[in-house]
Amino acid sequence: MGTDPAAQWVMDTSTFTHFCRAGHSGVLERLAPQGIVLVPREVEVEIDKARNLHPGVPSVDSAAWAERIFMNDDEQWTALHVKVVLGGGTGEHMGECAVIACAKHRGLVAVLDERAAVEQAKLRHIPFIDTMRLVAQAHTEIFDRDQNQTIALIDALLATDMRLPVRSGAELFR
DSSP states (O other): OOOOTTSOEEEOHHHHHHHHHTTOHHHHHHHSGGGOEEEEHHHHHHHHHHHHHOTTSOOTTTOTTEEEEOOOHHHHHHHHHHHHHHOOSTTTTHHHHHHHHHHHHHTOEEEOOOHHHHHHHHHTTOOEEOHHHHHHHHHHHTSTTOHHHHHHHHHHHHHTTOOOSSSSTGGGGO
């Protein structure tokens, strides 16, 4: 699905935490429109839980490139509808639901990696990007097509146990 390059991003937990844990939060800041990613409060709660396990993950308040947002009533209803479809326990998928709802109502680009959440974004005609698209964008816009830097980024993300469709950065260029 095409995305408006100027549309601001609303980000889910996995991209935020894994890029930070990998030491590449600067990639997010440099690629994000206006250098800022929006983080729903529901995602911030998940980020704070990750911070307890991974001290290198910054709080939303301390990341100069992140800004907390709160859902309004319409967004909460949309998030609830998405939650019904995604299922899971009471605390599961809350971040993805908030990202989808905020993207839909505010005309934002959803940054999502969870396949079921991506499918919900597609069904609602919400533009989205995932980590591999961010890696591709970094390859051309930040790394000037330097394969070694892109390989290092992917390998660093994989070292955080992020699930990606490749087993190594080098595999991307085979």
